[in-house]
Amino acid sequence: MSTSKLMLRGVADMVRHPLPQLLTLVTVCMVALLAGTGLLILHNVQAEVLKTQAQARFQVYWSASSNMTEVEGQWADLKRVPGVAEVSTFTPRAAMAELMRGLSAATPAPVAPPADNASMANATASNPNDFSWLEGENILPPTALVSFDIPAGEAPEPWMGRMYARLRGLAGVEKVTYNATQLNLATGWIALIQHAAWPALGFFALVVGLVVGNTLKLMMLARKDEVEILSLVGARPWFIRAPLFANGVVQGFAGGVLSLFCLKFLQSWLKSVLDVPPLFLKVQFLPAWQCLALVLATTCVAGLAAFIAARK
Amino acid sequence: MVHLDHINCILGGAHALTDVSLHVERGEFVFLTGPSGAGKTTLLRVLYGDLKPKNGAATVAGVDLMRLKSSGLPALRRKVAVVFQDFKVLPERTVFENISIALEVRGVPTASIDRRVRAVIRALDLEERSYAPCRELSGGEQQRVAIARSMVVNPELILADEPTGNLDSDLSRHLIELFKQFNTYGTTVIMATHNRDVLSWAPEARQVHIVRGQVTLPTAEVLSGAESVAARRGA
Numbered sequence: 001m002s003t004s005k006l007m008l009r010g011v012a013d014m015v016r017h018p019l020p021q022l023l024t025l026v027t028v029c030m031v032a033l034l035a036g037t038g039l040l041i042l043h044n045v046q047a048e049v050l051k052t053q054a055q056a057r058f059q060v061y062w063s064a065s066s067n068m069t070e071v072e073g074q075w076a077d078l079k080r081v082p083g084v085a086e087v088s089t090f091t092p093r094a095a096m097a098e099l100m101r102g103l104s105a106a107t108p109a110p111v112a113p114p115a116d117n118a119s120m121a122n123a124t125a126s127n128p129n130d131f132s133w134l135e136g137e138n139i140l141p142p143t144a145l146v147s148f149d150i151p152a153g154e155a156p157e158p159w160m161g162r163m164y165a166r167l168r169g170l171a172g173v174e175k176v177t178y179n180a181t182q183l184n185l186a187t188g189w190i191a192l193i194q195h196a197a198w199p200a201l202g203f204f205a206l207v208v209g210l211v212v213g214n215t216l217k218l219m220m221l222a223r224k225d226e227v228e229i230l231s232l233v234g235a236r237p238w239f240i241r242a243p244l245f246a247n248g249v250v251q252g253f254a255g256g257v258l259s260l261f262c263l264k265f266l267q268s269w270l271k272s273v274l275d276v277p278p279l280f281l282k283v284q285f286l287p288a289w290q291c292l293a294l295v296l297a298t299t300c301v302a303g304l305a306a307f308i309a310a311r312k
Numbered sequence: 313m314v315h316l317d318h319i320n321c322i323l324g325g326a327h328a329l330t331d332v333s334l335h336v337e338r339g340e341f342v343f344l345t346g347p348s349g350a351g352k353t354t355l356l357r358v359l360y361g362d363l364k365p366k367n368g369a370a371t372v373a374g375v376d377l378m379r380l381k382s383s384g385l386p387a388l389r390r391k392v393a394v395v396f397q398d399f400k401v402l403p404e405r406t407v408f409e410n411i412s413i414a415l416e417v418r419g420v421p422t423a424s425i426d427r428r429v430r431a432v433i434r435a436l437d438l439e440e441r442s443y444a445p446c447r448e449l450s451g452g453e454q455q456r457v458a459i460a461r462s463m464v465v466n467p468e469l470i471l472a473d474e475p476t477g478n479l480d481s482d483l484s485r486h487l488i489e490l491f492k493q494f495n496t497y498g499t500t501v502i503m504a505t506h507n508r509d510v511l512s513w514a515p516e517a518r519q520v521h522i523v524r525g526q527v528t529l530p531t532a533e534v535l536s537g538a539e540s541v542a543a544r545r546g547a
Contacts, residue, residue: 016405017404172404215339225400225402228400229400229401229402229413230413230417231385231389232360232389232394232400233389233393233413233414233417233461233465234386234387234388234390234414234417234418234465235386235391235417236386236417237386239417
């Protein structure tokens with residue numbers, strides 16, 4: 001009998017033991033759901049932390065003599081760069097207005113103007129917080145404050161280096177600065193998340209492996225007599241194992257897929273509960289690769305456990 | 313067919329078989345007798361490769377049991393069929409499926425399986441129950457299914473461990489007649505029993521008595537296998 005026929009028989013034989021099969025399916029689904037919930041929490045914590053903490057800011061200075069049309073084109077391009085969270089741009093005029101507003105707010109007492117600057121002396125004489133005299137001699141360059149979300153999985157320092165080089169390479173850019181303290185903070189957060197993620201993933205894999213594996217082995221007890229009889233009548237190991245392997249694979253796959261549906265339901269419910277004032281927590285669903293990994297893990301573990309259970 | 317020389321078996325730290333020698337020729341019918349716990353089942357387990365002797369020499373149907381690896385077990389069991397007291401049939405499967413399973417594992421074509429299984433079902437008077445699940449069968453019918461499963465592959469040797477233990481007298485006699493019939497066609501039969509009635513229904517069979525893991529009666533040694541067959545056929 002061919003392997004595919006044996007596998008099909010294994011699947012067809014599942015209906016002969018409906019109760020153990022159903023209970024196993026429920027167990028596999030629940031364990032995968034538990035692991036999936038852990039992944040969901042981890043994924044959302046990671047996303048939230050990265051969104052708020054793992055950001056890098058660059059202050060980009062163009063030459064004061066730059067053509068503003070060209071610079072504004074570059075600003076538009078910058079907003080389309082992947083990972084850009086925010087771009088605040090300042091034309092020389094806007095920068096000056098910002099500067100004057102800042103100076104006015106920070107200057108409660110009259111400022112004594114230099115004696116050789118008549119216009120300045122006139123302006124401050126009428127209003128000590130009036131810095132409009134600065135406008136006539138605006139030497140401020142066009143600037144942009146660009147905030148990036150450091151991509152997950154990227155080491156912050158090399159990424160910052162590449163981004164620095166990219167910004168520095170823009171036509172007309174004279175200087176690019178960034179905050180080293182913020183870089184260190186981002187590096188710290190990313191390292192923390194990565195350190196927390198791997199043990200958690202390992203733990204979930206272990207739980208799935210042990211519980212699904214043992215459940216499948218227990219389920220195979222229901223087919224113990226069949227295995228014994230097949231062995232007595234001279235069946236080769238593969239003839240005995242192939243149907244059981246197929247049974248395990250189907251159980252693992254079905255349990256994994258069912259758990260994803262349950263997880264989606266759970267995520268929708270959490271989203272409706274948490275995305276309200278003052279929390280505004282947007283609970284995201286697992287990325288596709290994690291969904292796939294969850295189903296694959298349960299399928300492989302269940303198939304392997306069923307295969308091993310039929311050894312004797 | 314069976315050649316055991318001074319084999320010893322240890323189960324759970326105790327000697328289950330001690331210095332057992334047994335030679336059975338092709339076509340013989342042998343009863344293993346003795347009280348419960350004497351070692352009859354242990355000896356049968358050795359013969360179908362479920363238990364490996366600690367020492368001695370053992371050959372069954374040309375297979376050296378002392379060198380038998382797990383990969384060689386299916387080959388041995390395709391020559392040696394086993395019937396148990398508790399039938400060992402699959403209750404959820406039909407009579408037909410239970411019997412055909414022995415042919416399927418051997419890769420016999422479907423058409424041939426169908427033909428052979430129907431023939432055996434007819435011979436064992438199970439035609440009306442062919443497609444009934446075995447859980448719906450009586451004990452006697454289930455035992456006939458087990459015998460049919462062992463017969464359908466035309467084995468060289470049939471081992472039967474108290475096959476009539478759960479059956480009434482009439483059914484037991486009927487089954488012994490079946491074994492005798494197959495033995496007449498040349499199949500070697502070794503049957504463990506402690507039922508004296510069963511022994512009386514096949515008086516021509518050789519008896520090997522086992523007590524506390526040792527062959528005690530000299531019949532096995534005095535009357536060689538070949539002589540036994542000749543005597544039985546003469547009778």
